[in-house]
Amino acid sequence: MWFVCDELVLRGSLALGTKASFLLQVTQAQDCTRAGGTIDTFTTTLTGSFFLNGTQLTLRPAGTGLTYSGVIAPGAVELQLPPLPFLTPPQHSAKFVKFPL
Numbered sequence: 287m288w289f290v291c292d293e294l295v296l297r298g299s300l301a302l303g304t305k306a307s308f309l310l311q312v313t314q315a316q317d318c319t320r321a322g323g324t325i326d327t328f329t330t331t332l333t334g335s336f337f338l339n340g341t342q343l344t345l346r347p348a349g350t351g352l353t354y355s356g357v358i359a360p361g362a363v364e365l366q367l368p369p370l371p372f373l374t375p376p377q378h379s380a381k382f383v384k385f386p387l
Contacts, residue, residue, distance in 0.1 A: 291318040296327065300363060300382045308336045308345055312367065312380075332368060 298312040310332045317325045334348040343356035343363065356365035363382045 290321045291316050291323065292320070293317075295378070295380070298367075298380055298382065300365060302336055306335050306337065307333065309333050310345065310347075310365075310368075330368075 294315045296313045301309045313329045315327045332347045337344045345354040367378045
């Protein structure tokens with residue numbers, strides 16, 4: 287049986303810490319209501335270190351050996367997201383709006 291589900295990114299947050307650490311959280315939904323199913327939501331969380339070279343941002347999630355790149359612009363951070371479950375194609379980017387602390 288074939289189910290039709292919609293995969294959505296609902297929200298995300300990126301916190302860059304003072305000691306070059308980061309916390310990235312992305313909340314997704316898999317909505318299968320069109321096929322008589324349910325909506326499941328879940329959050330992917332990554333932590334690790336970051337490196338900043340001018341406006342170029344590099345995230346290094348702990349224990350993975352992977353890197354994700356981004357660009358810091360006035361008022362926002364554009365980031366290449368890590369592969370997320372259920373999303374096709376696996377590469378997506380996101381814009382995080384900066385909020386002062």
